[in-house]
Structure formats: C-alpha cells, structure tokens
Amino acid sequence: MIRALVAALSATVFPVFGGGLDGRVIEVSDGATLTVLSRQGASIHRVRIAGIGAPASKASDAGSSRAGLRRLVSGKTVRVEANALDPKGVLVGSVHVVANDCIDPCPPLVDPGLVQLANGMAVIDKTNLSWQSSGAQERYLSAQAQAKAGRLGVWRDPRYEPGR
Numbered sequence: 001m002i003r004a005l006v007a008a009l010s011a012t013v014f015p016v017f018g019g020g021l022d023g024r025v026i027e028v029s030d031g032a033t034l035t036v037l038s039r040q041g042a043s044i045h046r047v048r049i050a051g052i053g054a055p056a057s058k059a060s061d062a063g064s065s066r067a068g069l070r071r072l073v074s075g076k077t078v079r080v081e082a083n084a085l086d087p088k089g090v091l092v093g094s095v096h097v098v099a100n101d102c103i104d105p106c107p108p109l110v111d112p113g114l115v116q117l118a119n120g121m122a123v124i125d126k127t128n129l130s131w132q133s134s135g136a137q138e139r140y141l142s143a144q145a146q147a148k149a150g151r152l153g154v155w156r157d158p159r160y161e162p163g164r
Contacts, residue, residue, distance in 0.1 A: 021045060021080040021091075022098070022106065025073040030054040031065025031122050032113075033090065034073055036080060046090045047080050049113040051132045051140050053125035053162065055154050064153065065121040072112040073097060079106050083131040092128050094136060111136070117143040120153020123162040 027035035029046070031054030036045050054065045077100045082093035096108035116122035117140055124144050129137055148155045
C-alpha cells in the first residue's frame, strides 16, 4: 500500500521538479496558493507561490488577498518552476502567467507573487523566499518595502505584523 502511494506520488510530482509545470489555474485557495490543471497528463497540483504568504484567514485583508490573486490567475495559463514540497504536500515554487498559445519556452507575462506584494495583498515568507531566483528575491523585497511605505493592503494598519 505504501509503495503504491509513493509510486503514484513520484509519477505525479517528481516530473514537475525536472522541467516545470504548465497548466491552467482552476482554483485559488488564498492569496498565495492556487490549483493548476497540468497540460502534461491532466493532473491536478496545488501550488504555493514561493516567497510570499497570504494574510491569515481571520485577517481583514484575507478576502482581498484571495480576490487579488484570483483576478491575476484564474483560468489563465501558468508556468510553475517547483522547487520543493511543503509538509502538506503542496508544491512550492515560482509562478508566472504565460500566453495561452505559447510553445516552450513560454515568456512570462506576469509574476503574480510580485503583484500581490506590490499591492500589499501578501507579505514576504522568509521560510521559502530562497526558492525564488536572487533577482526575484530582490524584486519581492523591494515591492514589499514600497507597499509598506505606501501603506497599501495589509500595511494600512501600522500595527500589522505578518503571521498574526
């Protein structure tokens, strides 16, 4: 039983680490997590955008964060470069919206993690920021600093502390 589960998990997850995952976003769970229907094998993958965290569900901006990500990615084609699995089995990696009709390699159109940070709808998650490229890390840190300085999104409340 356990071997069958490991074999099934390996077949659906490990190919993603080799060359990425292209697919259509079919669900947005929160401001940092989405579900992708893969073009390769029509498998479904939950994906967390590396380097960002959404406000906790009890926070006043949690719904806005989810809605913001939904506007950016719902129904769109994305390219996921997965770097890890979190303890819940969710893929963690960089995500980019790409053109629906592109042929590999697909040039990125939008980095939803960067947009979420720039709008104050997400905050830096230092536990997995290193799974982004060094250039993306710099852009993410800069976007959060600008959102914080402009008091956008979660940063409207000067007492806001990520993780609460």
